[in-house]
Amino acid sequence: MENLPSSLQSALSIFLAMAALAALEAAIPLRRLGRAGRAHLAPNLALALVTLGANAGLGGVLLFALARLEGDGFGLLPALALPPLAETAVALLALDLSFYVSHVAMHKLPALWRFHATHHSDPAVDVTTTLRQHPVESVIRVAFAAAVALPLGAGPGAYLVYRSAVSFAGLLEHANLRVPAGLDRALAWLVTWPTFHKVHHARDVRFTDSNYGNLVSWWDRAFGTFTPVDAGRSVAYGLDGFDEPAGQTAAALLLRPFRRQAPVTERMKAASAAS
Numbered sequence: 001m002e003n004l005p006s007s008l009q010s011a012l013s014i015f016l017a018m019a020a021l022a023a024l025e026a027a028i029p030l031r032r033l034g035r036a037g038r039a040h041l042a043p044n045l046a047l048a049l050v051t052l053g054a055n056a057g058l059g060g061v062l063l064f065a066l067a068r069l070e071g072d073g074f075g076l077l078p079a080l081a082l083p084p085l086a087e088t089a090v091a092l093l094a095l096d097l098s099f100y101v102s103h104v105a106m107h108k109l110p111a112l113w114r115f116h117a118t119h120h121s122d123p124a125v126d127v128t129t130t131l132r133q134h135p136v137e138s139v140i141r142v143a144f145a146a147a148v149a150l151p152l153g154a155g156p157g158a159y160l161v162y163r164s165a166v167s168f169a170g171l172l173e174h175a176n177l178r179v180p181a182g183l184d185r186a187l188a189w190l191v192t193w194p195t196f197h198k199v200h201h202a203r204d205v206r207f208t209d210s211n212y213g214n215l216v217s218w219w220d221r222a223f224g225t226f227t228p229v230d231a232g233r234s235v236a237y238g239l240d241g242f243d244e245p246a247g248q249t250a251a252a253l254l255l256r257p258f259r260r261q262a263p264v265t266e267r268m269k270a271a272s273a274a275s
């Protein structure tokens with residue numbers, strides 16, 4: 001595996017971790033996903049390949065820029081000259097905050113929501129839902145990360161560590177795994193898995209527009225967007241307007257954001273009425 005390009009190595013690691021978690025899901029499922037759990041496999045895996053390709057290309061451009069700036073000693077962090085461990089911790093937290101802000105923006109701005117809706121349209125949430133994304137969502141997330149990482153002068157190493165951590169946290173937060181309720185509540189003080197992010201996949205917008213965090217749960221607690229994890233054990237997954245089987249293919253999901261779609265504005269109205 002060490003002879004493969006690094007983007008291919010990380011894609012393979014993600015698929016291996018996905019397969020391991022899928023085996024664990026079969027042993028200790030949070031809930032039975034039934035027919036929807038089988039029907040989403042093909043579109044989810046197809047979109048995962050597209051997303052990994054988009055992330056590798058866009059991430060590569062950002063890494064190149066970060067490496068150039070690191071060579072020039074540009075940015076806030078080099079100016080502060082913190083100890084290496086503190087510098088990495090600040091970079092990781094700043095990147096996680098940028099992902100939180102990009103996620104909130106994707107829910108609040110109709111032009112961005114239409115792309116993020118692809119991820120929320122899955123009527124069954126398990127480990128294969130993780131990378132069920134529209135490739136434009138990768139552009140949005142990398143743009144927000146760049147807006148923080150470049151002026152901060154976060155090194156390419158810190159960005160790579162963050163991307164790897166968020167990839168594996170993503171697999172854990174979508175995995176259909178049952179853990180004891182007490183452990184679940186305790187973990188929700190630190191991280192976004194196992195059930196914290198299930199709340200976010202609810203069809204009910206009062207729940208969907210909460211628990212936006214990617215790596216740590218602290219941003220939701222700090223900014224008042226936290227919903228206790230117990231709700232995530234029984235919410236109905238999916239998105240109204242996306243339930244027709246013809247709309248659930250990978251091709252339909254890739255094309256839908258570019259079509260006229262009244263439900264986007266309807267959902268925004270419902271979300272503001274509920275808040």
Ligand SMILES: [Zn+2]
Pocket residue numbers: 103107116120200
């Ligand atoms: Zn979301």
Ligand SMILES: [Zn+2]
Pocket residue numbers: 119129130174197201
């Ligand atoms: Zn998700």
